[in-house]
Structure formats: structure tokens, C-alpha cells
Amino acid sequence: MNDLNLLSAAEAARQMAAGRFTSEELVRACLERIAARESEVRAWAHIDPDAALAQAREVDRAGAKGLLGGVPVGFKDVIDTADMPSQYNSPIYRGHRPRSDAACVALVRKAGAIVLGKTVTTEFARKFPGPTRNPHNLAHTPGGSSSGSAAAVADFMAPLAFGTQTGGSTIRPAAYCGIVGYKPSFGTINRAGLKALADSLDTLGVMARTVEDCALLVHAVSGRALPDFSAAQARAPRIGLCRTSRWTGASPDTQALLEGTAAALSSKGAAVREIELPADFDRLFEEQVLIMDYEAAHALAWERFNHPALLSDLMRDALAAAAATPREAYDEAMRHARACRQAFAGMFADCDVLLTPSATGEAPAGLESCGESLFNRCWTLLGVPCVTIPMGRGAAGLPLGVQLVGNYGDDERVLLAAEWARRA
Helix, strand or coil, X not given: CCCHHHCCHXXXXXXXXXXXXXXXXXXXXXXXXXXXXXHHHCCEEEECHHHHHHHHHHHHHHCCCCCCCCCEEEEECCECCCCCCCCCCCHHXXXXXXXXXXXXXXXXXXXXXXXXXXXXXXXXXXXXXXXXXXXXXXXXXXXXXXXXXXXXHHCCCCCEEEEEECCCCCHHHXXXXXXXXXXXXXXXXXXXXXXXCCCCCCEEEEEECCXXXXXHHHHHHHCCCCCCHHHCCCCCCEEEEXXXXXXXXXXXXXXXXXXXXXXXXXXXXCEEEECCCCHHHHHHHHHHHHHHHHHHHHHCHXXXXXXXXXXXXXXXXXXXXXXXXXXXXXXXXXXXXXXHHHHHHXXXXXXXXXXXXXCCCCCCEECXXXXXXXXXXXXXXXXXXXXXXXXXXXXXXCEEEEEEEXXXXXXXXXXXXXXXXXXX
């Protein structure tokens, strides 16, 4: 097996454009890795090697063009594809074939990339897990709900993959699997063709093994500015160390990692100061759950009314409970979130980004749970950009990450700060 699958997406695109190898060779390397590891990792809901190779040959015949010319990309299986099943990890949709691609899929194809396959999601991108395992230790979860995307990228099956985040479903699995995850500002990537869970929260995110690759993929499908990473060392960022009001929920390893990272970045020239969120931000942690479940009970109304027996017990019970939530409680949570978004914007007068945990700790043992989204929920509700970068290992030898969070719409600054921190 050749090692082209080890390349970053940006480097692979550069080398293909220079004629050093073909898209077919790159895709074949990824497929060989999948063949060698998929029976253990179980990252893919659908993979068709012949179709992927046919796409690659077509790109090669035309000449690798576009931002992602010839680069293979995985798509979480809540994102519709016209030429592959979209089953949302639910027996209700077994064999379902949408008529059209989701917007992000169509835009990826337009950018010259290869739609490699569909990655495993939890049931409707909520809590009930799929079969995917953490490639660093198969007895541990890869996180969720973008389980397969995180595992596939971490295990060198694909250089890029799309996930989604409604609570912590891009950042947490990326941290658990030791890769880069980027949840853009809410609404950055068009959601047409995404199976909705919670309309005011659902955000398309991306995973890769470098910050540059994440930025490149989002740029290709959204037009959001591509940062100049060659200048990432030019100015050390101003960093706010933000433990949040849920600091006691972080493992000792995570607490030590965050404080050690802050000290290390300060020694490299970053201006680091402690930031405390306003006291009433603590409500956001529970309000995100209320809003998510309330909206999910409505988004999945057809499924729960017509196919309740085909929902997992976990999903059916959660939706039933959420359906009984008074509208007034939902409206109050939404009102408070809007007020917090306005207040949050004012916190960046003296800092560029916040440094905060990506997850409570290492990936938990077992596959029955995808882990806890404690350090993701409030940022998702605020709609702000988040990037996790791998930063060492915990006591069990599994990856840990740190998260950089910015002001709404200030994605370029967050990406540059993340790349600066990674290099530092």
C-alpha cells in the first residue's frame, strides 16, 4: 500500500496539480486503508470503491481543477447524496436514496473533489451511537454524533470529512480522535439537504488533520475567506483563558492540559489573561439541551408519529419528553440566548480568542455512549466559531485537545490563532 493517504488535503491538491500523482492513485490509497481497517474501526455507512475510482478517473481525464481537485472527502450520513444511500442511522430510512445532493455535496463536487462515501452518524445525529470505534483504542468511543467522520480522518482513510454540530458533535469527536475539528460560525455552510435535528443550532462542520485543511474545505463550500497561514506566526494572539462555570466537570488531565497550554503559549509570546463569562451564561448549558430537544421533537414529528417502534428507546423517550415542554420555556431559552450573544460580542475588546476545553477528558471506554458535550453546548448555542487542535494525551494514552473560540463571524482570526497555537 502506498502512503498517499497520509498526505494533508492541501498538500495532496498541490502535488496533483503539479502532476506528481493522480486522483485515482490517491483514492486507491484511501480505499486500501479502508479495506485494511474498516472491519475494526467501522467508520463508513456506505462505501463504493468502484464509484469512487470512477469519479477520480473522470477528474484525472479533465485535469485536477478547483480548490480540492482530486481530493477525497467523507460525508456524515445525515447529509444527502443523490448517488448514495442517506440513512441517518435509522431503520426508518434503510435504503433511502434522495433525489438530489445536499448543497455542501454539490459544492464539493464543483470544487473538483471526490465524494468518497458516507460516514457513520448516531441516530439522526443525536445520542444513540453507531458501531464506530476510536482508532486509537477500539474499546473506546470515537465520540459523536460525527463518529465515522472523526474516525475515518484520524485513521488516514480520508483527509477530509464533514460532520455536524448541534451540541458538540464536531469538536468533541475530533478531540477524542486526535484531529482538528472546526465548527464555523452558525450558518456559514448552507444546510440545504441536511436532515434537520434542531434548526436554530444545526451547524455543518469539518474535520481534518490540519487547520489549513479545515479552512480550505469550508472556504470551498462557503466562500469564507481563506486565512494566510504563512503569516500565522506574524503576531501572537491575545488569548482569554476561559475555564467556564463547569470547570469541575473537566478531568484532572484536561484541567492540567488547559492551564499548561495557557502557560506554554504565554511563554511563546501570546498575551494570556483569564476571562470569566457573566454569571447568567451558566444557564446556557441547560438551555441548549432544552432548545435542541424541543426543536428535535418537531423536526422528527413524522418519524415519531408514524414509526415510533423503529426509533431507539433513547430517542423515543427523549422526543416524548421534549414534546411536553411548554412553548413558553422554549421562548424564554431563546430570548436568553439572544441576550447572551450580544453580551458575548463585547468580550473580545481585549482578546482575540478564548482558550477552553474541547471535551471533559479522553474518550470514555465502551461504545454505549458518545461522551459528554459539556464544553461545547454553550458555544453552539451562541453560534460562534470553534476550533479544536490535538494537544497531548491523557492518563489512558488517548488524545486530548484544546478549543479556541471566537466572536461570531470572526472565523479567520480563530483559525489563525489555532494554527499559531499548534505551531507554538
